[in-house]
Amino acid sequence: MKNRILLAALDLDGTLFNSKSLISDKNKQAIKAASNAGTTFVIATGRPYSGLPLEDMKELGIQYAITTNGAAVYKVPEKECLLENCMPWKETADLVDELLTLPIHMDLFLHGSAYTPEVCKKVIETATHLPKELKEYILSTRTLIPNITELLRNEKQDVQKVTMNFPVTEDSTILYRDKAMKILDRYPDVCYLSGGFGNLEFTRKDISKAKGLAFLCDYLNIPIEQTLACGDSENDLDIIKAAGLGIAMANAPEHVKAEADEIAPSNDEDGVASIIEKRISSMILAKKTL
Numbered sequence: 001m002k003n004r005i006l007l008a009a010l011d012l013d014g015t016l017f018n019s020k021s022l023i024s025d026k027n028k029q030a031i032k033a034a035s036n037a038g039t040t041f042v043i044a045t046g047r048p049y050s051g052l053p054l055e056d057m058k059e060l061g062i063q064y065a066i067t068t069n070g071a072a073v074y075k076v077p078e079k080e081c082l083l084e085n086c087m088p089w090k091e092t093a094d095l096v097d098e099l100l101t102l103p104i105h106m107d108l109f110l111h112g113s114a115y116t117p118e119v120c121k122k123v124i125e126t127a128t129h130l131p132k133e134l135k136e137y138i139l140s141t142r143t144l145i146p147n148i149t150e151l152l153r154n155e156k157q158d159v160q161k162v163t164m165n166f167p168v169t170e171d172s173t174i175l176y177r178d179k180a181m182k183i184l185d186r187y188p189d190v191c192y193l194s195g196g197f198g199n200l201e202f203t204r205k206d207i208s209k210a211k212g213l214a215f216l217c218d219y220l221n222i223p224i225e226q227t228l229a230c231g232d233s234e235n236d237l238d239i240i241k242a243a244g245l246g247i248a249m250a251n252a253p254e255h256v257k258a259e260a261d262e263i264a265p266s267n268d269e270d271g272v273a274s275i276i277e278k279r280i281s282s283m284i285l286a287k288k289t290l
Contacts (some may be wrong), residue, residue, distance in 0.1 A: 005280045006226040008034070009044040009066065009213055010272060012053070013134070014196055014232035015249055016043075018268050021133040023056050030273035031060050034280045042066060042216060044209045046195040046235050048160065049112030051075050051141055064220075068109050068161035068196075069235050071203050073212050079112060079130045083215050086158035087190060093149040095190070096162065098183050100149075102176045105165040105173060106147055107138070110157050116142040129168040130197055164200045171255035174198045179190030193234045201235060230264060230275060232256065247275050 010016045016023055031058050035277055043052060043065040049072070052065055057076055057285075073083040097104065105123035108115045109191075116124075124130075124138055124227045130166055145151055152159070167175045184192050192202035209229075229236070229243035232252040240246035240260050248260035249271050255264055262279075264271035 003244075004226060005039060005226070005228045005245065006215065006222045007040045007220065007243050008276070008280065009042045009216075009229040009243065011231035011236050012043060012045040012047060013051075013154070014251060014267050015230055015236075016267070016272050019131060019133075019263060021131075023053070023055065023060075024270050024273070025268040026273045027150075028056075028060060030031070030270075030276040030281070031062075034134060034276050035061050037281070039070050039194065039280055040064075040222070044070075044212065044214075044229065044239055045234075046070075046161070046163070046201055049079060049143065049288050051116050051137070064216055066209055066216065066239075067112070069193075069201060069203050070207045070209045070212035070239075072112065072190065073215055075110040081112070082219060083212070084111075084160065085204055085207055086160050087162075087202075089156050091187065092159045092162070093152040095183070095187050096152070099164065099180055100161075102179055102267045103167065104176055104180065107142060107163045108152075109160040109162070111160070113152075114142045115145050115148060116206075117148045118144045118185040121165060124165060127165060127168070129172070130165070149240070161201060161203045163195065166200075168197060168198065168214070189279065193237075195235045195251040196233045209236065210242035211237050213242055219256050226280060228275070231274060245279060247279075 018024055035041055041062045046069050049067050054077055063076055065076055071085050075082055105120045119156055166177045187204050190202045190206040192200050195201045225244040227243045228245045229239040230247040232249040237256055237259055246261045247264050249264050250258040250266040264275040
């Protein structure tokens with residue numbers, strides 16, 4: 001049965017995680033069953049390595065992660081970096097200096113770790129539009145740095161990804177986002193998109209989760225036609241379109257769902273388990289009964 005899914009790439013926030021940033025028991029059971037039957041599961045996230053749910057991945061036998069929107073691919077739990085494509089430190093420092101003239105929150109991801117300029121901390125602490133669990137994740141996994149661009153220049157640190165979150169008014173107006181986009185538009189060697197909640201994320205211009213998937217398919221000798229990718233936001237668009245079967249969650253924006261082959265139930269309705277049972281486990285069962 002050549003159409004059987006051999007590799008499934010799963011986004012975390014809004015996809016494998018429910019709104020409490022947890023992996024449900026039903027999702028875990030479905031992954032374990034399909035994994036035991038021979039399907040390789042991969043995390044495909046905008047998070048850095050330090051933001052991966054390593055204990056859950058160990059429990060589920062997940063050994064690979066596409067991180068920072070595809071800028072780095074790791075083997076877990078060794079933290080073996082199989083692929084890394086960073087933005088050069090000099091140009092990134094110049095860009096970050098410009099962006100930090102705006103009163104926004106910013107995270108920089110360097111070699112699997114996450115750093116936040118100290119001046120940005122208050123913005124995320126007072127953000128009212130982000131779920132409590134997401135705010136707690138951000139605040140608990142970042143190292144605060146007094147002068148982040150000084151660190152980049154002094155240590156010549158290249159950057160995997162930068163994420164920005166913006167203040168939001170009571171009527172849901174996102175402040176300073178348009179100004180940030182105008183600054184980003186002056187830097188043609190980066191690409192930016194939204195990972196959810198009105199944020200902006202930028203990487204080197206040729207980076208995407210789809211390229212991370214293509215790399216892992218080659219590394220694991222798996223045809224990309226026999227892959228499934230499941231996600232919920234703009235940073236999942238490329239991988240949804242590149243995979244053999246592209247799945248959008250019901251909680252995804254309409255323009256993301258429009259590009260998918262199929263829509264799964266939401267992340268609070270065990271959508272990952274539903275699609276595994278429908279598109280992976282059912283095919284494995286069919287093969288066994290031939």
